[in-house]
Amino acid sequence: MMLGRPLFTGESSWGQMYEIVRALGTPTLEEVEAMQAGGDCRLAGHFAKLAELERPASAWEELLPAFAEERQALELPESLLSFDPAKRLHPAVAMRSSFFQHLPDDPNPLPLNLVDFSEEELSTCDTMAKKKLWALRHMVQARSPFIDTESVGKRAGYDEEESRDAKRRRVGERPVDDLNDIP
Numbered sequence: 576m577m578l579g580r581p582l583f584t585g586e587s588s589w590g591q592m593y594e595i596v597r598a599l600g601t602p603t604l605e606e607v608e609a610m611q612a613g614g615d616c617r618l619a620g621h622f623a624k625l626a627e628l629e630r631p632a633s634a635w636e637e638l639l640p641a642f643a644e645e646r647q648a649l650e651l652p653e654s655l656l657s658f659d660p661a662k663r664l665h666p667a668v669a670m671r672s673s674f675f676q677h678l679p680d681d682p683n684p685l686p687l688n689l690v691d692f693s694e695e696e697l698s699t700c701d702t703m704a705k706k707k708l709w710a711l712r713h714m715v716q717a718r719s720p721f722i723d724t725e726s727v728g729k730r731a732g733y734d735e736e737e738s739r740d741a742k743r744r745r746v747g748e749r750p751v752d753d754l755n756d757i758p
Contacts, residue, residue, distance in 0.1 A: 577639055577648070592621055599656060600632030606658035622658070647674040666696070667704040670711065678714070 583598065585591030602610070607623045635649040642648040651672060654664035690712040697705055
């Protein structure tokens with residue numbers, strides 16, 4: 576998404592895996608074992624064959640030169656694209672990255688469904704992550720009236736009235752300027 580095209584383009588599955596190794600470097604034995612432990616033995620086997628290339632990782636500044644000066648931007652793909660599934664950043668945590676904090680203040684039009692998370696996506700989040708994503712949606716909506724914030728709150732299991740009555744959450748009573756303000 577940062578390039579406006581796929582980062583790992585290959586003509587085939589093997590070609591795509593080669594591009595992944597070219598960018599991320601050769602997976603270590605521990606990383607291949609972690610992929611196998613995660614249940615993807617076939618994929619791990621393919622990467623094990625590519626491990627013979629013994630290739631170092633490319634710098635993210637080289638892979639995404641338009642973002643070379645934005646460390647926060649480069650930290651996202653670096654933390655999301657790990658061979659070891661246990662080391663990958665959860666997408667909900669990535670969405671709360673400081674890289675996205677500027678969105679409500681961005682003068683450019685925001686995409687219509689920028690933060691329209693599906694029930695499946697939200698089901699992978701803990702309660703705090705859901706609340707923070709819901710607040711992010713409210714912040715973005717302040718800039719883009721095209722986004723329906725009510726549906727994401729309900730899908731996240733968040734009832735604004737119930738929460739307000741219980742005085743557990745105050746986001747609905749005052750503007751949220753910072754996602755860190757959420758209790």
